[in-house]
Amino acid sequence: MPEALAVDVENLAVTIKQKHILKGLDLRVEQGSFHGVIGPNGAGKTTLFDTVLGFRQPTSGRVSLLGQTPHPRRPELLARVGIQPQKTAFFTKTRLIEHLQAVADIFGASRSSVGTLVEALDLTAAAKTKVENLSGGERQRLAVASALVHRPDVVFLDEPTAGLDPAARQNLVALLQSADVLGMTTVYTTHYLDEAERLCDTVSIIDDGKIQRTGSPSRLIAEADLGATILLPAALHQADAIEGLSGITSVRVTDDGVEVRTPDTAAAFAALSAAGIDTGSAQVHNGRLEDVYLQLTGKDYVA
Numbered sequence: 125m126p127e128a129l130a131v132d133v134e135n136l137a138v139t140i141k142q143k144h145i146l147k148g149l150d151l152r153v154e155q156g157s158f159h160g161v162i163g164p165n166g167a168g169k170t171t172l173f174d175t176v177l178g179f180r181q182p183t184s185g186r187v188s189l190l191g192q193t194p195h196p197r198r199p200e201l202l203a204r205v206g207i208q209p210q211k212t213a214f215f216t217k218t219r220l221i222e223h224l225q226a227v228a229d230i231f232g233a234s235r236s237s238v239g240t241l242v243e244a245l246d247l248t249a250a251a252k253t254k255v256e257n258l259s260g261g262e263r264q265r266l267a268v269a270s271a272l273v274h275r276p277d278v279v280f281l282d283e284p285t286a287g288l289d290p291a292a293r294q295n296l297v298a299l300l301q302s303a304d305v306l307g308m309t310t311v312y313t314t315h316y317l318d319e320a321e322r323l324c325d326t327v328s329i330i331d332d333g334k335i336q337r338t339g340s341p342s343r344l345i346a347e348a349d350l351g352a353t354i355l356l357p358a359a360l361h362q363a364d365a366i367e368g369l370s371g372i373t374s375v376r377v378t379d380d381g382v383e384v385r386t387p388d389t390a391a392a393f394a395a396l397s398a399a400g401i402d403t404g405s406a407q408v409h410n411g412r413l414e415d416v417y418l419q420l421t422g423k424d425y426v427a
């Protein structure tokens with residue numbers, strides 16, 4: 125029978141040194157999906173990964189990874205799982221390409237994806253560099269490549285794009301989006317919420333030791349009922365007339381035009397037109413995942 129879920133966590137509690145880090149957490153990750161776990165620093169994301177991967181024993185609750193209990197660690201799960209932890213150790217004295225070949229060999233996997241990954245992650249120029257001489261960004265990308273090289277069924281990436289320059293980040297995001305990787309289940313953490321919004325099928329927001337919300341980015345945004353912001357570049361001289369119109373909750377004059385907030389875009393446009401406000405070149409901005417996160421956690425995210 126095929127396993128329905130790649131990760132199934134129920135009522136998980138983890139207490140370390142009398143500190144309650146996870147407090148009855150539930151997480152379900154569908155096979156083949158791209159699942160983001162986002163939350164403030166210290167929320168417990170790494171502890172959750174460690175427990176799901178079997179590095180840490182749950183204090184209580186149930187954890188299932190690819191249909192199996194991951195703790196104590198199971199050799200049969202190793203080849204099916206890829207891991208990019210926040211701090212990665214590499215084999216010393218090996219060149220980048222040799223390192224990836226060695227990882228493939230350890231898992232008894234074909235070396236066929238080594239070249240593709242090196243190219244996709246823009247590591248060709250560094251392929252013959254010893255791992256101890258790689259730059260921070262190159263090491264980060266090698267860590268991701270090492271997690272993917274044996275083509276696991278599920279891959280865990282802990283802040284894979286942290287600390288990369290914009291071009292390297294873009295390349296990595298493109299790789300993660302590529303069809304090759306999409307066959308895998310990906311569970312990842314990030315502090316870049318715009319990236320999570322673009323990449324993830326499903327996002328779980330973790331805070332205070334629990335998952336506070338799970339859903340597709342668009343569903344989380346819709347459920348949060350954030351409303352929209354409308355920028356009216358042509359109405360700068362009409363700001364006073366906009367104040368108090370029905371369906372408009374706030375009015376702000378900016379260098380680019382008058383910015384109004386509304387819970388109902390259609391009603392706002394109807395009220396603006398009826399009052400003779402110039403809505404030419406209006407731009408509508410709907411809520412973002414970042415706004416949902418702020419609403420739920422009360423904390424600004426740090427990218």
Ligand SMILES: Nc1ncnc2c1ncn2[C@@H]1O[C@H](COP(=O)(O)OP(=O)(O)OP(=O)(O)O)[C@@H](O)[C@H]1O
Binds near residue numbers: 164165169170
């Ligand atoms: N071995 C440990 N001993 C004591 N406290 C720990 C231990 N491991 C984790 N913690 C604490 O548990 C909390 C959760 O840590 P964790 O690393 O899981 O958070 P995180 O969400 O991954 O954070 P970040 O976004 O900063 O990486 C933190 O307050 C951390 O200090």
